[in-house]
Amino acid sequence: MIPMRPNEVISIAIFLLVLLALYGFEIGVLLRAGVARFRRRPVRPLLTRKPVLVVHVLAALGIVCFLYARFIEPFRVEVNVMTVRTPKLTEASFRIVQISDLHCDRTPRNEEEMVRTVNALKPDVIVATGDYLNDRAGVPRLKDALRRLEAPLGKFAVTGNFEVYHWRDLDLIDGTGFELLDRRTRLVTKGEASIGIHGRGMVLPDDGGDGLPDLPSDRFNVLLYHTPDLIERVAGPQVDLYLCGHTHGGQVALPLYGALITFSKYGKKYESGVHQVGETMLYVNRGLGLEPRPAPQVRFFARPEIAVFDIVPDR
16 A cells, blocks of 8 residues: 555544544543433533533534445545647547546445446546456456446556555456556547547556656647656646546545545645646546545545546637
């Protein structure tokens, strides 16, 4: 597993200490009230003082948030559609749909929703940016879902850190119709127009290996990589759109603060969504799945997503 950065460890520690203090206080109050009742002493003053009422409300709100994060948000797939205008196209437009971080497990999660949603979007191209599996039992479901995705101009994939660390002995893409790209470029053509799709397999330690090939700067080029960690090395006229995942948007994000952890060398700088870095548009997809246990099986303010990019001429 990619290690957490020191500031992420601190963030998690503070978050857990706050929860421990809140629920420790709440349990303490309830225990004191129980002892008072047992001794036939007044209970109401222990439970209704203003500071105690505030703690009651916060503790109840925390339980509601946990139930939402555990049973609702992980299944609320969001579709984000973006229009990318470019002078590198003059006539044809291309629709690219990105999926990422499926983390297929023993039990189904968002695989069927993914198939229905992606096919309804009628993409020209589908790209998948790594971390496909949590458990070997999920392989048949993963392959079946990927196989049923439809894109007339091609389906392309790259590996993530889970494929490198855990599933080197499995070919998770074989038989799905996806082409695995690793330091390779494929041209996608519509009429006389074309765009390039360049994929890089996950490299650990995540130094990105050597540089990009000589991608023509007068052609619209898409880079697929699992993490955002190459962005400041490759940003420029050769890479118009950089698509990645890995961060899950933190999987747990707090209002105003955002992601607690991202497992990216840039920390929270590119935690999710759109970032313009020089001439390159970076998109960090929050993914569709969850980190495997013992990580908490929750999402909070980091909904699973499918991203859509309509690449159109800039007229």
